[in-house]
Amino acid sequence: xxxxxxxxxxxxxxxxxxxxxxxxxxxxxxxxxxxxxxxxxxxxxxxxxxxxxxxxxxxxxxxxxxxxxxxxxxxxxxxxxxxxxxxxxxxxxxxxxxxxxxxxxxxxxxxxxxxxxxxxxxxxxxxxxxxxxxxxxxxxxxxxxxxxxxxxxxxxxxxxxx
Amino acid sequence: xxxxxxxxxxxxxxxxxxxxxxxxxxxxxxxxxxxxxxxxxxxxxxxxxxxxxxxxxxxxxxxxxxxxxxxxxxxxxxxxxxxxxxxxxxxxxxxxxxxxxxxxxxxxxxxxxxxxxxxxxxxxxxxxxxxxxxxxxxxxxxxxxxxxxxxxxxxxxxxxxx
Amino acid sequence: xxxxxxxxxxxxxxxxxxxxxxxxxxxxxxxxxxxxxxxxxxxxxxxxxxxxxxxxxxxxxxxxxxxxxxxxxxxxxxxxxxxxxxxxxxxxxxxxxxxxxxxxxxxxxxxxxxxxxxxxxxxxxxxxxxxxxxxxxxxxxxxxxxxxxxxxxxxxxxxxxx
Amino acid sequence: xxxxxxxxxxxxxxxxxxxxxxxxxxxxxxxxxxxxxxxxxxxxxxxxxxxxxxxxxxxxxxxxxxxxxxxxxxxxxxxxxxxxxxxxxxxxxxxxxxxxxxxxxxxxxxxxxxxxxxxxxxxxxxxxxxxxxxxxxxxxxxxxxxxxxxxxxxxxxxxxxx
Numbered sequence: 307x308x309x310x311x312x313x314x315x316x317x318x319x320x321x322x323x324x325x326x327x328x329x330x331x332x333x334x335x336x337x338x339x340x341x342x343x344x345x346x347x348x349x350x351x352x353x354x355x356x357x358x359x360x361x362x363x364x365x366x367x368x369x370x371x372x373x374x375x376x377x378x379x380x381x382x383x384x385x386x387x388x389x390x391x392x393x394x395x396x397x398x399x400x401x402x403x404x405x406x407x408x409x410x411x412x413x414x415x416x417x418x419x420x421x422x423x424x425x426x427x428x429x430x431x432x433x434x435x436x437x438x439x440x441x442x443x444x445x446x447x448x449x450x451x452x453x454x455x456x457x458x459x460x461x462x463x464x465x466x467x468x
Numbered sequence: 469x470x471x472x473x474x475x476x477x478x479x480x481x482x483x484x485x486x487x488x489x490x491x492x493x494x495x496x497x498x499x500x501x502x503x504x505x506x507x508x509x510x511x512x513x514x515x516x517x518x519x520x521x522x523x524x525x526x527x528x529x530x531x532x533x534x535x536x537x538x539x540x541x542x543x544x545x546x547x548x549x550x551x552x553x554x555x556x557x558x559x560x561x562x563x564x565x566x567x568x569x570x571x572x573x574x575x576x577x578x579x580x581x582x583x584x585x586x587x588x589x590x591x592x593x594x595x596x597x598x599x600x601x602x603x604x605x606x607x608x609x610x611x612x613x614x615x616x617x618x619x620x621x622x623x624x625x626x627x628x629x630x
Numbered sequence: 631x632x633x634x635x636x637x638x639x640x641x642x643x644x645x646x647x648x649x650x651x652x653x654x655x656x657x658x659x660x661x662x663x664x665x666x667x668x669x670x671x672x673x674x675x676x677x678x679x680x681x682x683x684x685x686x687x688x689x690x691x692x693x694x695x696x697x698x699x700x701x702x703x704x705x706x707x708x709x710x711x712x713x714x715x716x717x718x719x720x721x722x723x724x725x726x727x728x729x730x731x732x733x734x735x736x737x738x739x740x741x742x743x744x745x746x747x748x749x750x751x752x753x754x755x756x757x758x759x760x761x762x763x764x765x766x767x768x769x770x771x772x773x774x775x776x777x778x779x780x781x782x783x784x785x786x787x788x789x790x791x792x
Numbered sequence: 793x794x795x796x797x798x799x800x801x802x803x804x805x806x807x808x809x810x811x812x813x814x815x816x817x818x819x820x821x822x823x824x825x826x827x828x829x830x831x832x833x834x835x836x837x838x839x840x841x842x843x844x845x846x847x848x849x850x851x852x853x854x855x856x857x858x859x860x861x862x863x864x865x866x867x868x869x870x871x872x873x874x875x876x877x878x879x880x881x882x883x884x885x886x887x888x889x890x891x892x893x894x895x896x897x898x899x900x901x902x903x904x905x906x907x908x909x910x911x912x913x914x915x916x917x918x919x920x921x922x923x924x925x926x927x928x929x930x931x932x933x934x935x936x937x938x939x940x941x942x943x944x945x946x947x948x949x950x951x952x953x954x
Binding site for chain 2: 339342343344345346347349414421422423425426427428429430431432433434436437438445446447448449450464465
């Protein structure tokens with residue numbers, strides 16, 4: 307079974323800039339994470355963009371939808387910032403990607419931090435995408451939600467049923 | 469949905485003994501791993517034993533089967549050494565745990581090592597167990613196998629279809 | 631030989647805020663770092679402040695000088711943001727802390743990041759402070775400089791002879 | 793100031809063998825450790841051997857002495873297993889390496905483990921070697937000892953005055 311990972315940035319891939327002391331985006335950590343997970347799936351990685359999901363606009367979202375539509379794989383994982391993950395999930399659901407299972411995932415803490423939940427979430431998303439029926443889902447911190455049954459609680463930072 | 473994790477030891481939980489320079493078992497790392505994964509599932513952890521799976525005998529296997537039978541949860545994850553994981557999977561399957569989904573998982577490298585695949589595998593196993601139909605499975609490095617369709621390749625160290 | 635570590639914040643101790651996605655200060659990582667280094671020195675830790683060194687003003691600097699003066703130990707390590715470390719070193723030197731060896735150190739990358747130089751620098755600073763003659767020094771990335779023979783190169787981010 | 797690091801193996805450099813589940817030696821981690829420490833010293837690395845110091849015999853020790861004698865640098869750091877570090881220190885002292893400062897260091901936990909003291913000890917050894925007068929020293933966990941004033945306590949695993 308082939309899986310395509312579409313990278314869009316988000317907390318997952320934030321790096322520390324030694325010169326400015328700020329977090330920024332460089333290359334995605336996905337290849338390193340798959341190596342560390344000794345992942346034995348047939349996975350292709352596609353870097354669509356590297357941005358904070360708060361900066362994602364309609365054109366960016368259309369680009370993600372287009373890439374998912376164009377993908378020949380039936381199983382798609384989208385790494386995404388948590389702030390607007392649910393909005394992108396909705397855009398993907400409304401696009402009607404027939405026969406495809408799309409799982410959006412992200413991280414509460416950048417992978418570059420020792421304490422990141424990124425590897426756990428990646429293992430989770432890659433598993434859900436193989437067994438869930440076609441549709442659009444959000445997978446975070448062990449849980450999975452249908453795209454229209456979830457919201458991010460801004461106060462606690464966690465995803466919860468909606 | 470409630471999940472019970474039955475800890476049996478294995479590479480997952482090996483520690484470095486500073487005095488002897490050997491690997492040994494102390495406490496399980498599962499609670500720390502769930503914290504790091506910011507796991508939001510309803511999970512109970514049960515330390516059944518802390519051993520190398522090469523040292524697991526029929527009595528030990530019967531104990532694991534008994535614990536799985538006794539568990540009130542429908543979803544069970546068993547952390548296990550990779551060397552005899554498939555044998556324990558068979559024992560569980562032959563025990564006929566009706567209505568239960570049991571996923572065995574482990575690690576190629578101890579969690580205490582920076583390069584461990586443990587967190588990835590744990591995220592994966594906790595996801596598969598929620599959506600796979602009742603039965604016994606092995607989940608390693610992104611893949612999942614029915615208990616009777618997998619073997620560990622001793623030369624390469626990886627799990628493959630059988 | 632007793633050593634006092636005066637914590638002032640800086641990159642060393644920056645944490646990731648899961649809610650805002652920004653770096654911030656919480657508690658110092660020094661105790662954890664000393665445990666990890668299995669440090670066997672007689673060390674006392676004093677959190678003077680937890681700030682970005684760009685936010686350090688004259689009053690803050692006076693506070694650091696006062697703490698160094700008040701300390702009964704002859705060996706003092708000051709953890710400090712790199713941006714104005716040299717200015718604080720000058721303030722300490724001009725204060726004339728007779729008989730005391732003061733070593734300022736910091737990190738290019740927060741300790742909470744897997745790739746941090748913090749542990750290396752801490753081991754270095756704690757060693758220099760034991761053997762250098764009284765005076766004020768900056769110790770970064772294996773090197774040590776007298777307070778008036780160093781500057782931070784803003785373009786490369788590294789400390790160099792001045 | 794030029795420093796030569798002579799690598800002999802020891803806990804520092806132990807790796808986990810995924811196939812056998814045992815610790816073994818592969819390549820040294822020193823270059824990676826220097827990168828992580830963003831070390832700005834002029835350092836040359838020389839892998840003399842990669843062994844457990846319990847397996848180090850007289851010929852091996854003579855080889856280390858020979859390399860230290862042949863080195864053109866005045867500052868030498870020797871990474872070494874802790875079990876017989878003091879014996880090698882004695883061999884180096886008895887060889888009479890005039891004008892040279894030699895610091896032996898090691899680790900209680902392999903660098904490949906997340907909890908290793910290796911980076912702390914390396915930062916420490918590289919600092920002591922620059923400022924201590926000619927002679928042979930052991931530097932571990934923040935402390936330094938003249939070669940004839942230290943022993944490893946086999947029960948606690950720590951180096952202490954002798």
